[in-house]
Amino acid sequence: MSQPSQVANGDALPRQAGRNLPTPGESNTSANPQSAAATQGASGATAVSGPGRPRMSSNRKVTAAMALVALGVVYGDIGTSPLYVCQTFLSGQGGLPNADSEAVIGMMSLIFWTITLITTIEYVLICMRVDNNGGGGIFALYSLLRKYGVWLVIPAMIGGSAFLADSMLTPAMSISSAVEGLRTLPALEGVFTENKDLTLMITIVVLLVLFSIQSHGVERIGKVFGSVVLVWFLFIGVEGAINLANDWSVLRALNPAYGVMFLFSGNNHAGIALMGTVFLSITGAEALYSDMGHVGRANIYATWPFVNVCLVLCYFGQGAWMIHNEENPSYVTTVPNPFFEMMHPTMRFIAVLLAVLAGIIASQALISGAFTIVSEATRLNWMPHLQVRYPARTRGQIYIPVVNGVLCVATIGVMLLFHDSEHIAAAYGLALTITMIMTSILVTVHLWHINRVSAVLFGVLFPTIMVMFFLASMAKFLHGGWFTMLLMIVILGIMYVWNEGTKIERAQRRHMRPEDCLPVLQRLHDDDSIPYFADNIVYLTSDPDLGRIDTDVFFSIFADHPKRARAWWSVCVTTSDEPYTREYEVENFGTDYMFRVRITLGFKMQQCVPAYIRQIMHDLIKTHDLPMQKTVYPKVDSDPDVGPIKYVLIHKALMPESKVSTRGAWALEMKYAIRHVAGSPVKWFGLAPYNPLIEVQPLFLTTTPPQRLRRIQ
Numbered sequence: 001m002s003q004p005s006q007v008a009n010g011d012a013l014p015r016q017a018g019r020n021l022p023t024p025g026e027s028n029t030s031a032n033p034q035s036a037a038a039t040q041g042a043s044g045a046t047a048v049s050g051p052g053r054p055r056m057s058s059n060r061k062v063t064a065a066m067a068l069v070a071l072g073v074v075y076g077d078i079g080t081s082p083l084y085v086c087q088t089f090l091s092g093q094g095g096l097p098n099a100d101s102e103a104v105i106g107m108m109s110l111i112f113w114t115i116t117l118i119t120t121i122e123y124v125l126i127c128m129r130v131d132n133n134g135g136g137g138i139f140a141l142y143s144l145l146r147k148y149g150v151w152l153v154i155p156a157m158i159g160g161s162a163f164l165a166d167s168m169l170t171p172a173m174s175i176s177s178a179v180e181g182l183r184t185l186p187a188l189e190g191v192f193t194e195n196k197d198l199t200l201m202i203t204i205v206v207l208l209v210l211f212s213i214q215s216h217g218v219e220r221i222g223k224v225f226g227s228v229v230l231v232w233f234l235f236i237g238v239e240g241a242i243n244l245a246n247d248w249s250v251l252r253a254l255n256p257a258y259g260v261m262f263l264f265s266g267n268n269h270a271g272i273a274l275m276g277t278v279f280l281s282i283t284g285a286e287a288l289y290s291d292m293g294h295v296g297r298a299n300i301y302a303t304w305p306f307v308n309v310c311l312v313l314c315y316f317g318q319g320a321w322m323i324h325n326e327e328n329p330s331y332v333t334t335v336p337n338p339f340f341e342m343m344h345p346t347m348r349f350i351a352v353l354l355a356v357l358a359g360i361i362a363s364q365a366l367i368s369g370a371f372t373i374v375s376e377a378t379r380l381n382w383m384p385h386l387q388v389r390y391p392a393r394t395r396g397q398i399y400i401p402v403v404n405g406v407l408c409v410a411t412i413g414v415m416l417l418f419h420d421s422e423h424i425a426a427a428y429g430l431a432l433t434i435t436m437i438m439t440s441i442l443v444t445v446h447l448w449h450i451n452r453v454s455a456v457l458f459g460v461l462f463p464t465i466m467v468m469f470f471l472a473s474m475a476k477f478l479h480g481g482w483f484t485m486l487l488m489i490v491i492l493g494i495m496y497v498w499n500e501g502t503k504i505e506r507a508q509r510r511h512m513r514p515e516d517c518l519p520v521l522q523r524l525h526d527d528d529s530i531p532y533f534a535d536n537i538v539y540l541t542s543d544p545d546l547g548r549i550d551t552d553v554f555f556s557i558f559a560d561h562p563k564r565a566r567a568w569w570s571v572c573v574t575t576s577d578e579p580y581t582r583e584y585e586v587e588n589f590g591t592d593y594m595f596r597v598r599i600t601l602g603f604k605m606q607q608c609v610p611a612y613i614r615q616i617m618h619d620l621i622k623t624h625d626l627p628m629q630k631t632v633y634p635k636v637d638s639d640p641d642v643g644p645i646k647y648v649l650i651h652k653a654l655m656p657e658s659k660v661s662t663r664g665a666w667a668l669e670m671k672y673a674i675r676h677v678a679g680s681p682v683k684w685f686g687l688a689p690y691n692p693l694i695e696v697q698p699l700f701l702t703t704t705p706p707q708r709l710r711r712i713q
Contacts, residue, residue: 072225076362078284106262108253136292159438237310240317275472427480501671535643
């Protein structure tokens with residue numbers, strides 16, 4: 001527990017600290033009975049309890065149920081890569097006739113060793129050991145490491161924006177490549193030949209349905225995701241093994257020399273751009289790290305070997321099919337998809353059905369991940385406060401309407417712009433290479449503070465490989481990569497503007513000493529000639545220091561008509577580097593009418609400020625720090641033991657005469673414009689049903705006084 005603040009006369013200011021907050025859905029009318037061992041009166045501080053939720057173990061126990069969940073949550077993206085990687089390879093080589101056995105074995109070797117080096121060694125064995133209390137992902141990693149330097153915000157922002165940008169292509173890529181398998185069915189071949197845009201239309205319909213169900217939650221269908229993905233991996237593994245048995249020479253790809261020789265040989269018609277195609281086989285590697293907190297590291301360790309074997313068998317099976325059909329006249333004028341073509345026609349219908357389901361699962365995991373990463377960026381003050389809904393009982397399952405709408409429009413736009421998976425592949429993966437580079441940089445920083453030798457080895461090997469993938473993917477820039485880079489720049493711009501504007505606002509934060517403002521607050525509190533504005537007035541501020549009072553709050557209380565209340569509250573909600581913290585501290589300055597509250601929530605916890613505020617009030621009434629409040633009239637929160645609460649939010653406006661740099665003024669104006677479009681923090685804090693008061697006060701930057709007026713007669 002932090003020490004009580006001191007006022008000028010040396011008296012300690014009483015503080016309640018470290019109390020637990022309830023999880024939304026739990027009772028919030030009283031404190032958790034385990035949250036404090038003892039309490040004291042107004043003259044002392046309460047005891048401290050532990051975090052609001054037990055620390056989540058990153059090495060969660062391996063169970064069959066959790067392993068099945070891991071299959072459904074973690075591997076959807078990387079599991080659908082075999083649908084399009086080999087087709088993209090053939091397209092880059094100019095068709096199947098130009099891909100001889102040397103080319104195919106070289107490609108298989110590059111795929112195998114890329115999966116081994118990047119996915120298995122870098123992400124599964126190294127990155128996943130760098131967890132933030134069990135959570136993974138680039139923002140969780142930044143939260144863990146930001147104590148090492150302010151500059152770390154740069155790779156974190158770049159990586160997060162690149163991940164969001166490239167993720168807008170994943171649903172389009174996964175589902176379109178699966179739907180295109182319908183073309184390979186003999187019974188439907190004529191229909192798709194006559195209707196060239198039929199696969200495009202089907203894909204758009206599937207995407208629209210997928211995005212439309214997000215507001216209802218996917219808890220029920222999510223329970224079968226693991227089983228479907230398990231069947232999917234077994235299916236592609238068995239089909240790959242059957243085709244591999246026709247040509248065991250593909251196993252030569254286990255020798256990395258074949259991959260290196262083909263990459264630099266004249267037989268490689270794609271040149272260095274080939275590595276951009278190879279990268280498509282590991283686009284789901286970042287998801288393994290990001291979703292670690294949902295399923296536990298141990299469950300990923302238990303399932304990855306099975307997934308890895310199935311993927312390799314599927315790729316090698318496609319390689320054997322390509323070698324066997326190199327001179328097949330049926331593929332002289334068209335670029336086949338080896339994934340579907342290697343299967344017997346009677347099995348293709350099952351393959352298409354499973355592929356569509358796997359694509360939907362991969363897309364769903366991506367959409368849920370986008371909600372999570374935007375939510376985490378908001379808690380880091382890198383994005384505006386957006387309305388968050390919780391459509392299911394599952395902890396952590398959130399729905400952000402604005403993000404869902406943007407993803408839907410962007411994904412449909414991708415389909416209309418590129419039409420099919422072959423052209424989407426030209427843009428896919430470019431921005432994600434940037435995310436992986438940034439993740440590698442942050443992990444290197446972590447290793448540097450543990451073992452500098454291992455940090456140097458990691459920092460030289462893996463970022464170098466990822467930079468090579470990025471340069472290779474830049475060959476896609478004019479063919480569609482510009483689209484994802486444009487999205488990334490827009491998202492990065494929003495993060496930068498919001499962060500810069502917030503820093504300028506915080507630099508202008510003004511405060512008052514308790515002894516300077518408490519006497520006049522006492523006088524207003526006891527002045528019966530002024531009617532009560534509300535029993536409780538709650539101000540939401542960004543100042544976490546409990547020992548002082550915001551000048552903005554003081555001015556708001558006395559502006560125009562004084563806002564008399566039984567109790568004034570200045571509440572700050574801060575974000576913890578641990579994902580599931582739920583704690584609060586209270587400073588009452590020795591009074592029973594002025595309270596400074598700091599609520600600390602984990603970066604993955606939902607904001608339910610009204611519920612938390614009511615719990616805190618009940619706690620203080622029980623400890624006699626807050627006088628008993630009773631209300632006999634109906635009110636929104638239906639809580640008769642706490643008087644009416646009026647919430648007040650103070651927004652800042654930039655004055656024309658403010659002395660601020662051009663960049664600072666631009667950042668502030670852009671932040672306010674984004675906030676206007678994105679919506680008020682009212683919805684973010686769950687205050688909409690309580691009719692909060694929004695006040696606008698000038699942002700008192702150093703000002704340049706205008707020239708004096710000249711009086712004329």
